[in-house]
Amino acid sequence: MHPADMPADVFASLEGAVAFRLFADQKDPTLSVPEQIAGRIGDRILNSEMAPGARIGEQELADEFSVSRGPIREALRILEREGLVTILPRRGAIVTELSAAELTELMEIRAGLFELVVRKLTQNRHPELLPMLRAGNQRLQALAPIPEMGDAYAETTYRLLILCARLSGNQRLQRMLTGLSLQTLRYSKLGLRTPERRLRSARLWQEATDALEQGDTERMVLLARQRIEESAEEAVRQLANTPNPGDRA
Known part of the structure; x- marks a missing residue:
């Protein structure tokens, strides 16, 4: 059976019960700016939009999210604690390699x-x-x-x-x-x-x-x-x- 052919109520409650993202149990308004940014970047890593070993540019992210580099650095430290980002001395951040x-x-x-x-x-x-x-x-x-x-x-x-x-x-x-x-x-x-x-x-x-x-x-x-x-x-x-x-x- 293809997933699209399953009865709508068979898995609906289970499908939405667990979200694979940082701070999934919190609503965005309760999160700090670095936490919200960390959640967005984490989604990209988990969805394979950012490959293991890929360089993470602080300035590019600061421009994208319209913030200074300070919140970006804090977001990267959050992701480092979660094991998704590695911060290398004098080289900056990369997506943690497997x-x-x-x-x-x-x-x-x-x-x-x-x-x-x-x-x-x-x-x-x-x-x-x-x-x-x-x-x-x-x-x-x-x-x-x-x-x-x-x-x-x-x-x-x-x-x-x-x-x-x-x-x-x-x-x-x-x-x-x-x-x-x-x-x-x-x-x-x-x-x-x-x-x-x-x-x-x-x-x-x-x-x-x-x-x-x-x-x-x-x-x-x-x-x-x-x-x-x-x-x-x-x-x-x-x-x-x-x-x-x-x-x-």
């Missing part, structure tokens, strides 16, 4: 945190959990085989993860996983680039949902970790085949 070492560290943390989520979900079965997972699985199965839907698929898996964390009842755990999402989403898109990988991922999501319905906590934990590790392994392979922008300079 690396296998960082990927391994981030995915280890993500897998460990999500295991805690799974255990809490099976202990306290929220009534919205299974309907949400079934709707998410339907969406994943529709997106997986379509070549141009890789980014949409990766974003959907992250929505599912964060929504699971919300339903776990642990707000601190939810905030930690949400904070990781900005740093790991670019890697996830690499690991889920091909339809074959996405079909495999969708199958693991479905098997994990089945395990939850059966009350099999250990199997759900195993499947969640397997899905994360397989995505990370594929992302590492993709990185190995991607030229470093600095090498072409």
Whole structure:
């Protein structure tokens, strides 16, 4: 089933529940000027409009946003804290490059945190959990085989993860996983680039949902970790085949 052919109400609430941008839980009027600018630049990085390793010109951004360079520098420091920008001494800012070492560290943390989520979900079965997972699985199965839907698929898996964390009842755990999402989403898109990988991922999501319905906590934990590790392994392979922008300079 093509995503456009799905019933309008199947995934509508899930689709808009998680936004992948800085300060997604705040409205723009409550944000400072540097925070608003950081959010806009962060969107471009996460949407691949700004490539890893690309130089970020302070003056160009100052002209675009009609501000001095001070708010731009503060925005870049915010993005550096989020892992999206690297500020190099005497060279300025660049979009943070992707690396296998960082990927391994981030995915280890993500897998460990999500295991805690799974255990809490099976202990306290929220009534919205299974309907949400079934709707998410339907969406994943529709997106997986379509070549141009890789980014949409990766974003959907992250929505599912964060929504699971919300339903776990642990707000601190939810905030930690949400904070990781900005740093790991670019890697996830690499690991889920091909339809074959996405079909495999969708199958693991479905098997994990089945395990939850059966009350099999250990199997759900195993499947969640397997899905994360397989995505990370594929992302590492993709990185190995991607030229470093600095090498072409």
